[in-house]
Amino acid sequence: MTNRxxxxxxxxxxxxxxxxxxxxxxxVVLSLKAPDQEALRVLPLVxxxxxxxxRGPEADVPIADDLxxxxxxxxxxxxxxxxxxxxxxxxxxxxxxxxxxSPVGGVSRGLVRIGSHALLLGPDVGPLVGGSxxxxxxxxxxxxxxxxxxxxxxxxxxxxxxxxxxxxxxxxESCARAFHDAADRTSPFVAVNCATIPHPIAERxxxxxxxxxxxxxxxxxxxxxxxxxxxTLFLDEIAELxxxxxxxxxxxxxxxxxxxxxxxxxxxxSVRVCSATHKDLRAEVARGRFRADLFYRLAKPAVEVPxxxxxxxxLPRLVAAVARxxxxxxxxxPTLLEACLIRxxxxxxxxxxxxxxxxxxxxxxxxxxxxxxxxxxxxxxRPLAPEAGDDTEAAPPAALPDDxxxxxxxxxxxxxxxxxxxxxxxxxxxxxxxxARRAPRTTAGGTGSSED
Numbered sequence: 001m002t003n004r005x006x007x008x009x010x011x012x013x014x015x016x017x018x019x020x021x022x023x024x025x026x027x028v029v030l031s032l033k034a035p036d037q038e039a040l041r042v043l044p045l046v047x048x049x050x051x052x053x054x055r056g057p058e059a060d061v062p063i064a065d066d067l068x069x070x071x072x073x074x075x076x077x078x079x080x081x082x083x084x085x086x087x088x089x090x091x092x093x094x095x096x097x098x099x100x101x102s103p104v105g106g107v108s109r110g111l112v113r114i115g116s117h118a119l120l121l122g123p124d125v126g127p128l129v130g131g132s133x134x135x136x137x138x139x140x141x142x143x144x145x146x147x148x149x150x151x152x153x154x155x156x157x158x159x160x161x162x163x164x165x166x167x168x169x170x171x172x173e174s175c176a177r178a179f180h181d182a183a184d185r186t187s188p189f190v191a192v193n194c195a196t197i198p199h200p201i202a203e204r205x206x207x208x209x210x211x212x213x214x215x216x217x218x219x220x221x222x223x224x225x226x227x228x229x230x231x232t233l234f235l236d237e238i239a240e241l242x243x244x245x246x247x248x249x250x251x252x253x254x255x256x257x258x259x260x261x262x263x264x265x266x267x268x269x270s271v272r273v274c275s276a277t278h279k280d281l282r283a284e285v286a287r288g289r290f291r292a293d294l295f296y297r298l299a300k301p302a303v304e305v306p307x308x309x310x311x312x313x314x315l316p317r318l319v320a321a322v323a324r325x326x327x328x329x330x331x332x333x334p335t336l337l338e339a340c341l342i343r344x345x346x347x348x349x350x351x352x353x354x355x356x357x358x359x360x361x362x363x364x365x366x367x368x369x370x371x372x373x374x375x376x377x378x379x380x381x382r383p384l385a386p387e388a389g390d391d392t393e394a395a396p397p398a399a400l401p402d403d404x405x406x407x408x409x410x411x412x413x414x415x416x417x418x419x420x421x422x423x424x425x426x427x428x429x430x431x432x433x434x435x436a437r438r439a440p441r442t443t444a445g446g447t448g449s450s451e452d
Contacts, residue, residue, distance in 0.1 A: 024126035032334035033116035035316030067115030142314035153182035164276035166305030169350030180232035187231030209261040339373035343381030355380035
């Protein structure tokens with residue numbers, strides 16, 4: 001019998017987790033047919049709890065979707081993991097893109113697609129309760145990113161520096177602009193990618209130069225710090241700056257003055273500085289690649305920008321916005337959004353935007369039909385592949401456990417390769433190779449996989 005008491009409703013303030021400060025596992029319901037929905041439907045699920053999802057009134061979680069059976073899929077929380085069971089539905093249930101033919105268990109997170117809806121399973125949905133996904137200032141803002149921007153706005157009132165960490169493509173420049181706008185959006189905002197500055201001219205570009213300071217200097221020139229005077233200078237990929245330039249930058253920040261190349265006297269400037277890098281800056285200091293004194297000047301306060309895979313609730317709205325940027329007539333097929341939700345997107349927003357645009361153009365070339373998963377490039381959103389002929393993984397994978405443990409794990413998740421690989425802590429490509437090598441044995445022994 002379904003335990004309806006497990007669908008605990010959290011307070012509307014959407015706190016950081018359970019009342020005792022712990023994580024709150026649960027389910028987020030997303031529409032793949034109408035991705036512009038704002039309010040998030042969040043269902044915390046305690047250990048031992050069970051939820052039946054379907055379109056009938058007898059379901060614990062009724063969803064208006066003609067593609068669903070009355071009792072379509074069952075979600076359980078067993079020993080700190082989720083278990084997914086299809087209830088004989090007509091159109092099937094899919095876990096991480098693979099049809100659920102027998103119960104899938106032992107998973108800490110994942111995506112269940114039923115009809116034109118997705119069920120995001122996660123270890124902590126507490127921060128999402130009472131939240132929404134909206135478009136504001138051209139940004140798609142879900143609860144996690146909104147919380148980051150709120151912290152940035154508060155810091156802008158008390159600090160003239162901010163350090164942003166995060167993977168490449170997560171939107172650090174947008175966060176830097178938010179830091180600037182919260183302080184004074186009428187003043188100049190100057191964004192500089194330090195990785196693109198040639199080392200020989202970095203000093204001149206940052207600090208300016210006097211007439212005659214170098215061959216061809218026919219007049220005084222201002223640097224980026226001059227251009228940002230009274231406003232904000234955003235130094236992206238600051239770890240790429242030469243050590244000598246770092247020393248002069250520290251001096252400029254400490255004194256709020258700039259000495260142009262070839263000049264003898266400093267000029268006063270008033271600049272807020274937001275810096276960012278995808279590297280571990282503390283580790284760069286330890287390796288002697290970044291000055292410790294500049295690190296201590298810029299590294300606090302710090303805010304981490306979450307990667308796309310940690311805010312999947314934003315993704316359907318993001319994909320819809322990108323597709324409509326190509327054409328307002330573009331419609332999205334649920335399989336496209338499902339494919340986007342289960343891929344890791346190592347390049348984050350930058351990669352997602354480029355690949356969804358390409359998919360939208362590919363769909364338009366075929367006519368006015370919806371954009372489907374097949375319009376995505378095969379490698380879109382996936383880890384970078386090794387070179388041709390290289391039989392290694394893009395990242396060094398863990399060694400596979402013994403054969404008996406693999407067979408037991410596959411059996412426990414109904415042969416679902418993705419779920420088994422996650423439970424074993426291995427790359428699923430490794431597991432597929434293992435299955436291919438042992439195909440005769442697995443057929444005879446009845447282990448099999450959902451991909452066979």
